[in-house]
Amino acid sequence: MKPIRVGVLGAGVVASGVVKVLNRNQQEIRRRAGRGIEVTAVGARSLDKAHAALGRDIEVTTDLEALVVRPDIDIVVELIGGTDRAKSLVLAAIAAGKHVVTANKALLAVHGNEVFAAAHAQGVMVGFEAAVAGGIPIIKALREGLTANRIEWIAGIINGTTNFILSQMRSKGLDFGVVLKEAQRLGYAEADPTFDIEGIDAAHKATIMSAIAFGIPVQFDKAHVEGITPLQAADIRYAEQLGYRIKLLGITKRRDDLHGIELRVHPTLVPAKRLIANVEGAMNAVVVQGDAVGTTLYYGKGAGSEPTASAVVADLVDITRLATADPDHRVPHLAFQPDALADTPILPIEQVITSFYLRLVVADEAGVLARITGILAEHGISIDALLQRESAEGEHQTDVIILTHDTVEGRMAQALAQMQALPTVLAPIVRIRKEELS
Amino acid sequence: MKPIRVGVLGAGVVASGVVKVLNRNQQEIRRRAGRGIEVTAVGARSLDKAHAALGRDIEVTTDLEALVVRPDIDIVVELIGGTDRAKSLVLAAIAAGKHVVTANKALLAVHGNEVFAAAHAQGVMVGFEAAVAGGIPIIKALREGLTANRIEWIAGIINGTTNFILSQMRSKGLDFGVVLKEAQRLGYAEADPTFDIEGIDAAHKATIMSAIAFGIPVQFDKAHVEGITPLQAADIRYAEQLGYRIKLLGITKRRDDLHGIELRVHPTLVPAKRLIANVEGAMNAVVVQGDAVGTTLYYGKGAGSEPTASAVVADLVDITRLATADPDHRVPHLAFQPDALADTPILPIEQVITSFYLRLVVADEAGVLARITGILAEHGISIDALLQRESAEGEHQTDVIILTHDTVEGRMAQALAQMQALPTVLAPIVRIRKEELS
Numbered sequence: 001m002k003p004i005r006v007g008v009l010g011a012g013v014v015a016s017g018v019v020k021v022l023n024r025n026q027q028e029i030r031r032r033a034g035r036g037i038e039v040t041a042v043g044a045r046s047l048d049k050a051h052a053a054l055g056r057d058i059e060v061t062t063d064l065e066a067l068v069v070r071p072d073i074d075i076v077v078e079l080i081g082g083t084d085r086a087k088s089l090v091l092a093a094i095a096a097g098k099h100v101v102t103a104n105k106a107l108l109a110v111h112g113n114e115v116f117a118a119a120h121a122q123g124v125m126v127g128f129e130a131a132v133a134g135g136i137p138i139i140k141a142l143r144e145g146l147t148a149n150r151i152e153w154i155a156g157i158i159n160g161t162t163n164f165i166l167s168q169m170r171s172k173g174l175d176f177g178v179v180l181k182e183a184q185r186l187g188y189a190e191a192d193p194t195f196d197i198e199g200i201d202a203a204h205k206a207t208i209m210s211a212i213a214f215g216i217p218v219q220f221d222k223a224h225v226e227g228i229t230p231l232q233a234a235d236i237r238y239a240e241q242l243g244y245r246i247k248l249l250g251i252t253k254r255r256d257d258l259h260g261i262e263l264r265v266h267p268t269l270v271p272a273k274r275l276i277a278n279v280e281g282a283m284n285a286v287v288v289q290g291d292a293v294g295t296t297l298y299y300g301k302g303a304g305s306e307p308t309a310s311a312v313v314a315d316l317v318d319i320t321r322l323a324t325a326d327p328d329h330r331v332p333h334l335a336f337q338p339d340a341l342a343d344t345p346i347l348p349i350e351q352v353i354t355s356f357y358l359r360l361v362v363a364d365e366a367g368v369l370a371r372i373t374g375i376l377a378e379h380g381i382s383i384d385a386l387l388q389r390e391s392a393e394g395e396h397q398t399d400v401i402i403l404t405h406d407t408v409e410g411r412m413a414q415a416l417a418q419m420q421a422l423p424t425v426l427a428p429i430v431r432i433r434k435e436e437l438s
Numbered sequence: 439m440k441p442i443r444v445g446v447l448g449a450g451v452v453a454s455g456v457v458k459v460l461n462r463n464q465q466e467i468r469r470r471a472g473r474g475i476e477v478t479a480v481g482a483r484s485l486d487k488a489h490a491a492l493g494r495d496i497e498v499t500t501d502l503e504a505l506v507v508r509p510d511i512d513i514v515v516e517l518i519g520g521t522d523r524a525k526s527l528v529l530a531a532i533a534a535g536k537h538v539v540t541a542n543k544a545l546l547a548v549h550g551n552e553v554f555a556a557a558h559a560q561g562v563m564v565g566f567e568a569a570v571a572g573g574i575p576i577i578k579a580l581r582e583g584l585t586a587n588r589i590e591w592i593a594g595i596i597n598g599t600t601n602f603i604l605s606q607m608r609s610k611g612l613d614f615g616v617v618l619k620e621a622q623r624l625g626y627a628e629a630d631p632t633f634d635i636e637g638i639d640a641a642h643k644a645t646i647m648s649a650i651a652f653g654i655p656v657q658f659d660k661a662h663v664e665g666i667t668p669l670q671a672a673d674i675r676y677a678e679q680l681g682y683r684i685k686l687l688g689i690t691k692r693r694d695d696l697h698g699i700e701l702r703v704h705p706t707l708v709p710a711k712r713l714i715a716n717v718e719g720a721m722n723a724v725v726v727q728g729d730a731v732g733t734t735l736y737y738g739k740g741a742g743s744e745p746t747a748s749a750v751v752a753d754l755v756d757i758t759r760l761a762t763a764d765p766d767h768r769v770p771h772l773a774f775q776p777d778a779l780a781d782t783p784i785l786p787i788e789q790v791i792t793s794f795y796l797r798l799v800v801a802d803e804a805g806v807l808a809r810i811t812g813i814l815a816e817h818g819i820s821i822d823a824l825l826q827r828e829s830a831e832g833e834h835q836t837d838v839i840i841l842t843h844d845t846v847e848g849r850m851a852q853a854l855a856q857m858q859a860l861p862t863v864l865a866p867i868v869r870i871r872k873e874e875l876s
Binding site: 296325 | 466468470471573574578582583587713716728729735738739744745748751754756759760764766773774778
């Protein structure tokens, strides 16, 4: 059979990984797919840079709009990132009847519904394994491997940059700013690290997983997003003393009591004995809780040239197998049939239920603890553990660390406001959410 | 569309899980598959027991041979286990044009080539996600998620019983026999635990993964299999002191130097810091090393009613989607196209390369260590670490623990024979293979 012909948009690290992997493993891939997969042409801004990255033999064009409609191309791989031009190129490719593979989480988290609707109407596939957790086949696991299950929740370390920073902060006891600089020097963080450290990248990925897990449209604008910039070394240390590690988790959870879904990214205390708490450096891991299968975990590299290419090429193989099949034979984009998506709402953060880690800097005087614990009791928030640091001689303040049981976020917000107003509470209260993941 | 109709062979724990999950999640599953999936009839030895396990509403028959050819059944789910009757029933179902889903690793590891050839000839699918690592979608990950990769090796904890026993031996410092009894009492080990503790079950699963990873026929008879029965608490303790844990691993590895493949199951020292070393109790985990993706790991429950049912039902959904598709659109049974399987041989154990943990009980006298290390040096085996226990007062013997670097098994066997023959070596030498998994 004639090889499947691929047009690649972009000539960066992932594109060069795709070209490299398709070349190196072409025999292995043909043995699996039953057909060769070849890169016909690459679209890039600079011909010279593209040739330097991908080799002289490859056809390169700067006219991306022309590339995506070329009749000699079956699949368009979109690797340029961003949401504007990427969107119009992807929609143009779909309109021209091309299947699409993309690693672009921002595009799908924000415009996924439009993209998938267009693809459905045209009868083409959009593969996006590479958009979440890089080389880990988590989209396939959720969409196909766990179809028997009512998914209960997903919690993932889905941003390598922040996990690298948090791992270094913990192991070296350093503050955020210092580690960020080191991460930038080593190439683990970008010059402008905002998307990563503010949790936006993780929220894009959590949004996509949420849609696939629960059969709802992608709704990035409803996600609650907090990054790791406010994290202090002291809290990582205290967490460790209490048997926890702090990870930036993307979490999405079915809440049957409110017929809603939680979707949130924030630093989270996780019991140190959980496997996911031991995922270090730039590695990713996703925990999925299903009602039949129980807990499963998927671990691997979430970024990088060849790990991401691994996911892109797996999508190419899937599409190669099903390219000529009836669309009914394919896996629906969002795991559920397009006409079976639900309108289950994403809950506002006030309705989210978690437990909490609180650190209060308090005056070292009688009655302080009674007032604090009294406020928590008043709001029906029960305490799981309490740690008061012994104040040094001559020091007139100390740290009080409180771990709570599960409570509604809104209730905790009220309690926090009251505690913060106490004259004996001397600094802004640190509050970090905690998940037992059991 | 009319629902897909399933005939289930067997009425045990997995069958009841399948019926339960299909009932409980029928709406969720229909939303995903685009079609309902219904159990039409169950074949079992005892009508009463089957009704007691599955409910009164379900049609039960004792005539399994008739069930598998019934025209009102689309897919046969084989859950009776064993290799004889299961084989003839599965082949009969295939001959009648039924798709098959099976959780039967023994059947596939031993007769897989015949079963898959028959299915290929008939144009039907055989799903077997449940045959390896229960609810973990590892077959899908290997067969579809990692198609871009040249798989380099796989190492898995793929038998829950032995992992439960090893976890208990380590955490409680108990000997094998004591823990086995406890495991039997708790239902983690069967009355006749031979298949589990002797590594046979793990070898069935490793054989299947080996075929899928490297595109070779299943060759269970070539697998090297060692169980955990000889393991002593002392070795688990010494391993821990050296920073290792002992796990029963199923390992398969590409050996380009010899154009062969390693396929083996044996107790293995693994660095304690690896995630897989921290997989405790009856849980399973599989590490896959691919040339593009690097290291990935898949973790979850490897057995039990609903975890196994999760995998069976996922296969039912896959088949439901592709039932009416052209066979070319389906994923090949062994990941590679049937005409693209390789004849790469499984290497004999003598050619396997690993590092080793050795424990020698030696006379506490001058020159002993020199002779032992001399023999290793003679065979070109270099030492990574050495630990000599201080002998207690009045004691005339002591333990010497040696960790070696990688060496060929055959060479180690020669060295061991020579060391064992030394008059100062007072007991059979314990040797456990070690894998860094990096």
